[in-house]
Amino acid sequence: MGSAGNGPFDYYADGDWNAICSMCGHKFKASMLRKHWQGLWRCEKCWEPRQPQDFVRAVPDIVTPPWTQPDQTGTLIQTCSFPQTLAVAGLGVAGCMVAGRTVSNLADYISAIPFSIPLPSISAPLDGDTVSGVSVFVTVTSTNLGNVDYGYIQVDGVTVDSSITNGTFSWDSTGVSNGVHTISFTVVDLHFVPHSTSISVTVSNAPSVVSTNFYSITV
Ligand SMILES: [Zn+2]
Numbered sequence: 169m170g171s172a173g174n175g176p177f178d179y180y181a182d183g184d185w186n187a188i189c190s191m192c193g194h195k196f197k198a199s200m201l202r203k204h205w206q207g208l209w210r211c212e213k214c215w216e217p218r219q220p221q222d223f224v225r226a227v228p229d230i231v232t233p234p235w236t237q238p239d240q241t242g243t244l245i246q247t248c249s250f251p252q253t254l255a256v257a258g259l260g261v262a263g264c265m266v267a268g269r270t271v272s273n274l275a276d277y278i279s280a281i282p283f284s285i286p287l288p289s290i291s292a293p294l295d296g297d298t299v300s301g302v303s304v305f306v307t308v309t310s311t312n313l314g315n316v317d318y319g320y321i322q323v324d325g326v327t328v329d330s331s332i333t334n335g336t337f338s339w340d341s342t343g344v345s346n347g348v349h350t351i352s353f354t355v356v357d358l359h360f361v362p363h364s365t366s367i368s369v370t371v372s373n374a375p376s377v378v379s380t381n382f383y384s385i386t387v
Contacts (some may be wrong), residue, residue, distance in 0.1 A: 189214055286312040288319065288355045288365045292336075295367035300374075302340045308353040309334045310363075319355040341371045 175195045177186060187198040191214035201209040205218040292307040293299055310316055310333060319333035323344065329337045333355060352366035 283357075283359070284312040284315055285361075286310045286316045286355045286357050286363060288353045288363055290351065290353050290365060290367050293351075293367065293369055296369070297367075298370040298372050299341050300372050302342055304339045304341045304369075305336050306339050306351060306353075307336045308332060310355045312357075315357050316355045317358050317360070319353065322352045322354070324349050325352075342373050344371055346371050346373055 177195055177197050177200075181197060181199075184197045184199050186195055187201050187209060188195055189201060189211035190204070190208035191210045194211060196211050198209075201211055202215045204210045204215060288308065288310045290306065290308050292305060306321060308319070308321065310319065313334055316333050318331070320327050321329040321332060321337055321339075323339065328339055339351075348368055348370050350366050350368055352364055354362050354364040356362045
């Protein structure tokens with residue numbers, strides 16, 4: 169029924185017609201082709217289903233934050249760092265000390281409190297006074313007594329009282345020769361640094377009396 173040169177589907181079929189596969193180009197009966205998902209028609213060998221991933225319903229990522237706020241201005245936390253050494257002038261830094269800090273050792277104590285150097289003074293006798301007797305009252309005190317560890321009084325460099333920081337000490341001036349002598353008062357602060365002041369006094373005691381009994385000798 170077919171003629172030479174015709175393809176295998178060049179025959180009459182009622183209600184059918186010839187069609188070319190859009191993929192391989194071969195001729196088929198139209199009823200043998202299937203519509204591909206991309207729109208054109210293909211033969212049975214060329215037809216393929218759509219990739220299943222194409223049907224996955226993905227939720228798009230939200231790339232815009234729902235709300236924002238301005239950048240914060242940095243607030244630095246101040247820290248204190250002191251060398252744990254002897255007293256240094258200006259050691260106390262305003263705003264750096266912490267009230268009520270637990271003090272467990274001297275180094276902590278040094279860095280915990282603002283430190284004011286104690287300054288000793290001698291209020292009596294006055295510098296240049298003449299003194300005498302067994303009870304010369306030497307009155308001493310110091311500023312910042314809370315920062316004083318201990319104090320002592322010396323006469324000409326010899327310690328005569330080693331336990332006074334504030335008060336009056338009775339000094340026996342008869343133990344030294346008449347003339348000018350130096351009375352000094354020293355307070356040692358909590359950093360073990362001594363602070364001193366001194367005055368000069370003139371000691372004028374009556375010569376020693378060997379005896380008050382005089383005998384007349386009649387020859
Ligand atoms: Zn085909």
